[in-house]
Amino acid sequence: MLELRNVTAGYGAFTALWDVTLAVERGEAVAVVGPNGAGKTTLLRVISGVIAPRGGDFVFEDAPLGGRPAHEIVAHGIAHVPEGRRLFPALTVTENLKMGAFLRSARKDFRDSLERVYALFPVLAERHRQRAGSLSGGEQQMLAVGRALMSRPRLILFDEPSMGLAPVMVLRLFDLIRRVREEGYTILIVEQNVRQVLKLVDRAYLLEVGRVKMHGRAAELSEQDFVRKAYVGL
Amino acid sequence: MIDPIFLLEAAVNGIMLGGVLALLALGLNLIFGVLDVVWIAYVDLVMVSMYAVYFTVMVYGWPLWLGGLAGVALGVVLGLLVHVLIITPILDSPPVNQLLATGGLLFFIQSFATFLWTTDHRSVRIALPPLEIAGIFVSYARLISFVLSIAVMIGLYLFLTRTYIGTAMRAVSQDRGAMALMGANPQRVYLVTSAVGGAMAGVAAVLLSIQYSVHPYFGAAFGPITFMICVLGGLGNMVGAFVASFIMSEIIAIGGVVWSTEMGYVIAFALFIVMMFVRPGGIFARRQ
Amino acid sequence: MSATPGRIAFATVVAFLGIAPFLPMAGMKQYMLHVVIQIFIWTFIGQAWSLMGRFGLVSLGHGAFLGIGAYATTLLWNFYGLTPWIGSLVAVALAVVMAFLVAYPCSRFGIIGHYFALTTLAVGEVVRLLIIAERDWTGGSLGVTLKAAGDASFIALQYADKQVWYYVGLVLWLAGLWVWARLDRSMARAAMEAIGEDETAAASVGIRVTRFKLWLTVLSAALTALGGVAYAQYITYVNPETLSGIGVSLRIVFAVVLGGMYSLLGPTVGTALTIALSEWLRIVFGVKFIGMAETIYGLLLVIFIIFLPAGIYGSLADLVRRRRRPAAAPATA
Numbered sequence: 001m002l003e004l005r006n007v008t009a010g011y012g013a014f015t016a017l018w019d020v021t022l023a024v025e026r027g028e029a030v031a032v033v034g035p036n037g038a039g040k041t042t043l044l045r046v047i048s049g050v051i052a053p054r055g056g057d058f059v060f061e062d063a064p065l066g067g068r069p070a071h072e073i074v075a076h077g078i079a080h081v082p083e084g085r086r087l088f089p090a091l092t093v094t095e096n097l098k099m100g101a102f103l104r105s106a107r108k109d110f111r112d113s114l115e116r117v118y119a120l121f122p123v124l125a126e127r128h129r130q131r132a133g134s135l136s137g138g139e140q141q142m143l144a145v146g147r148a149l150m151s152r153p154r155l156i157l158f159d160e161p162s163m164g165l166a167p168v169m170v171l172r173l174f175d176l177i178r179r180v181r182e183e184g185y186t187i188l189i190v191e192q193n194v195r196q197v198l199k200l201v202d203r204a205y206l207l208e209v210g211r212v213k214m215h216g217r218a219a220e221l222s223e224q225d226f227v228r229k230a231y232v233g234l
Numbered sequence: 235m236i237d238p239i240f241l242l243e244a245a246v247n248g249i250m251l252g253g254v255l256a257l258l259a260l261g262l263n264l265i266f267g268v269l270d271v272v273w274i275a276y277v278d279l280v281m282v283s284m285y286a287v288y289f290t291v292m293v294y295g296w297p298l299w300l301g302g303l304a305g306v307a308l309g310v311v312l313g314l315l316v317h318v319l320i321i322t323p324i325l326d327s328p329p330v331n332q333l334l335a336t337g338g339l340l341f342f343i344q345s346f347a348t349f350l351w352t353t354d355h356r357s358v359r360i361a362l363p364p365l366e367i368a369g370i371f372v373s374y375a376r377l378i379s380f381v382l383s384i385a386v387m388i389g390l391y392l393f394l395t396r397t398y399i400g401t402a403m404r405a406v407s408q409d410r411g412a413m414a415l416m417g418a419n420p421q422r423v424y425l426v427t428s429a430v431g432g433a434m435a436g437v438a439a440v441l442l443s444i445q446y447s448v449h450p451y452f453g454a455a456f457g458p459i460t461f462m463i464c465v466l467g468g469l470g471n472m473v474g475a476f477v478a479s480f481i482m483s484e485i486i487a488i489g490g491v492v493w494s495t496e497m498g499y500v501i502a503f504a505l506f507i508v509m510m511f512v513r514p515g516g517i518f519a520r521r522q
Numbered sequence: 523m524s525a526t527p528g529r530i531a532f533a534t535v536v537a538f539l540g541i542a543p544f545l546p547m548a549g550m551k552q553y554m555l556h557v558v559i560q561i562f563i564w565t566f567i568g569q570a571w572s573l574m575g576r577f578g579l580v581s582l583g584h585g586a587f588l589g590i591g592a593y594a595t596t597l598l599w600n601f602y603g604l605t606p607w608i609g610s611l612v613a614v615a616l617a618v619v620m621a622f623l624v625a626y627p628c629s630r631f632g633i634i635g636h637y638f639a640l641t642t643l644a645v646g647e648v649v650r651l652l653i654i655a656e657r658d659w660t661g662g663s664l665g666v667t668l669k670a671a672g673d674a675s676f677i678a679l680q681y682a683d684k685q686v687w688y689y690v691g692l693v694l695w696l697a698g699l700w701v702w703a704r705l706d707r708s709m710a711r712a713a714m715e716a717i718g719e720d721e722t723a724a725a726s727v728g729i730r731v732t733r734f735k736l737w738l739t740v741l742s743a744a745l746t747a748l749g750g751v752a753y754a755q756y757i758t759y760v761n762p763e764t765l766s767g768i769g770v771s772l773r774i775v776f777a778v779v780l781g782g783m784y785s786l787l788g789p790t791v792g793t794a795l796t797i798a799l800s801e802w803l804r805i806v807f808g809v810k811f812i813g814m815a816e817t818i819y820g821l822l823l824v825i826f827i828i829f830l831p832a833g834i835y836g837s838l839a840d841l842v843r844r845r846r847r848p849a850a851a852p853a854t855a
């Protein structure tokens with residue numbers, strides 16, 4: 001479904017990703033893990049078009065998308081739940097969700113999508129007239145996920161959704177993402193919470209200083225001594 | 235001592251003036267909120283549209299409503315032109331450059347208008363009798379423009395809260411980058427914003443045309459007060475701008491009757507400066 | 523010795539100083555002299571503005587200080603016969619008080635960026651409108667002419683001979699350069715640049731943001747008022763449009779930004795160019811096409827700002843720097 005071949009990217013003179021090759025199959029959940037500054041966010045930014053790759057190929061459902069601007073890539077069916085949520089704090093919950101459905105193709109299904117999101121996150125329905133900025137951290141994260149669902153994507157990118165949440169909330173959040181997955185979405189997720197995320201996904205990539213250091217099935221990867229010591233903390 | 239009836243009349247006139255000032259402030263504020271750029275030449279665009287109304291109506295004999303539409307249409311076109319020709323190339327420049335580029339436009343528009351149309355004052359004369367309500371005289375033209383400006387502001391409010399693109403404009407003013415992830419082309423949002431801002435300038439031009447005569451320095455007369463209103467209300471804050479418009483217009487109107495027009499403005503500006511120190515983020519700013 | 527932009531600028535100043543005192547004697551035309559004097563005075567004002575501008579304090583209201591300077595001395599002379607030598611002290615004092623009233627709260631409450639620009643713009647408008655409102659004194663928008671001095675040239679600081687003004691202008695210009703360079707070198711430079719970039723970072727290092735901003739604004743206002751005095755004494759006529767309000771404030775800023783506010787000669791280059799340009803346009807179009815000269819002036823300003831964002835001098839300096847170190851040019855294509 002998604003395929004990156006030898007993708008290189010960076011900021012100005014600085015290169016943050018070197019020759020990254022990565023694939024996500026339809027219906028899969030894939031994780032990208034790695035230390036701070038490894039380039040995980042950069043990778044998601046390339047895929048969602050926030051920054052353009054310097055080299056390599058980027059294909060999504062047979063469409064070459066490398067270098068396309070963000071707003072076109074969303075229209076191809078990739079939604080990005082960015083690092084730090086990036087909600088519109090002064091808009092209400094409903095308005096935030098409405099913006100999620102900004103795409104012309106998504107607008108006609110707005111009511112329907114809204115009901116599905118509210119069914120998934122009932123607390124959002126309760127607070128639908130509240131300003132996003134006044135929600136709790138956990139609620140904000142749900143809103144960010146819900147907003148991404150509103151565009152009716154086929155692939156969803158999550159960038160550290162558990163960031164800033166209390167441990168109890170982290171567990172609940174992973175439950176929610178599991179449910180999103182069961183709804184049939186393909187998922188690419190970046191997480192620091194390696195142990196939790198490896199239970200959720202099928203496969204995982206390990207990124208270090210901009211390169212793919214290792215990849216494989218989640219179960220196998222969590223068995224690897226190296227990963228256990230460095231990331232899982234066992 | 236001034237007859238209280240005059241003060242009352244001034245207060246009523248102040249409210250009427252506030253309606254049109256609010257239109258100007260909202261247009262400017264909308265652009266600032268979304269693009270983070272202050273169009274120093276905003277009221278000069280209004281002036282150009284006023285000439286359009288004058289020429290279509292007084293010279294070519296169009297009916298007022300049609301000339302008005304022409305003025306609004308010209309406002310939209312000017313808004314788009316300013317954005318595409320001047321703002322787009324310097325969107326990432328330091329604020330001082332942006333202020334100066336639109337400031338240069340101000341010089342350009344003022345002097346080109348002088349060149350084309352001389353400094354004569356020209357007015358669209360519509361003969362409307364003043365209205366007398368309980369001993370207070372209210373100009374019919376002002377009443378009409380007040381009502382219309384309120385109607386347009388309600389329209390703007392609905393546009394910004396009910397439509398996708400309007401809501402997107404508010405969203406962009408809160409997070410520029412995130413809206414692209416929702417599938418909105420930022421350039422298009424900017425263009426629509428500039429067009430709407432231009433339309434507001436056009437509407438204001440039409441409503442000002444039936445109350446004031448137009449001359450090349452019209453922008454210099456109304457520009458500064460418009461900026462002050464935007465800052466007083468909080469740059470980018472629409473509700474704040476709306477309220478601030480009426481505060482300022484009341485001061486100008488009443489000050490004008492009690493002292494002189496200039497002193498009215500001086501007091502308004504002085505109050506503005508004082509207010510900046512009391513509430514630097516605008517009257518409705520939330521304290522951090 | 524390598525040619526850094528700074529050294530080239532310094533050498534240019536020194537070379538110019540060598541010939542400057544003799545220029546008027548070489549039978550310079552009165553008109554040329556007039557243009558040069560204007561360049562000197564307005565550069566001085568531009569330099570005063572740039573003291574603030576380069577540290578992120580973009581004022582659009584310097585016309586206020588200019589107007590205070592020009593009107594205070596003029597009115598004191600006309601009504602009380604007070605010599606401008608003392609009048610200018612009063613003028614500077616007034617400007618300082620005004621600057622303090624504005625700058626203190628601004629720095630105290632963190633009014634920066636667009637808010638600062640628009641607040642100062644309001645200040646400029648207040649002064650302009652006050653001048654117009656007090657028309658019994660000030661002549662309103664028609665302006666007022668300095669009472670002729672008769673023989674008391676020195677006491678009245680009025681000289682019909684442009685050569686005198688040439689030297690006065692030269693001294694002002696040099697003084698402006700000196701202040702600029704002093705400030706540039708001063709220990710506070712690094713600290714103040716940090717203020718321009720990041721308020722909180724600088725504050726946490728313990729810099730007294732408030733005091734620096736205050737000091738800069740007051741100094742800038744005082745010098746601007748002095749420039750206003752000089753200009754009024756030279757022209758012997760003041761009016762609210764040329765000495766106050768948004769138009770003249772914008773002109774000052776234009777000149778500086780066009781030249782480049784981060785370099786010693788930036789304000790000079792920018793002012794010389796804008797004055798030469800508007801004089802030239804005025805000659806070309808004369809009185810036949812009223813407004814045309816200004817139209818082109820405005821148009822060119824917009825084009826300059828779009829295509830030379832670092833200013834003319836700034837862009838030239840970049841060019842010199844790049845020529846000197848071609849190896850440093852980025853290899854990426």
Ligand SMILES: Nc1ncnc2c1ncn2[C@@H]1O[C@H](COP(=O)(O)OP(=O)(O)OP(=O)(O)O)[C@@H](O)[C@H]1O
Pocket residue numbers: 011014016034035036037038039040041042043
């Ligand atoms: N906007 C930017 N400009 C310049 N460099 C950047 C930018 N964003 C990230 N970088 C650099 O790129 C590298 C990779 O950053 P990235 O944000 O992708 O890391 P990350 O793996 O997401 O880290 P974290 O786990 O801390 O979120 C880092 O060295 C970072 O400093």
Ligand SMILES: [Mg+2]
Pocket residue numbers: 040041042083159160
């Ligand atoms: Mg990251």
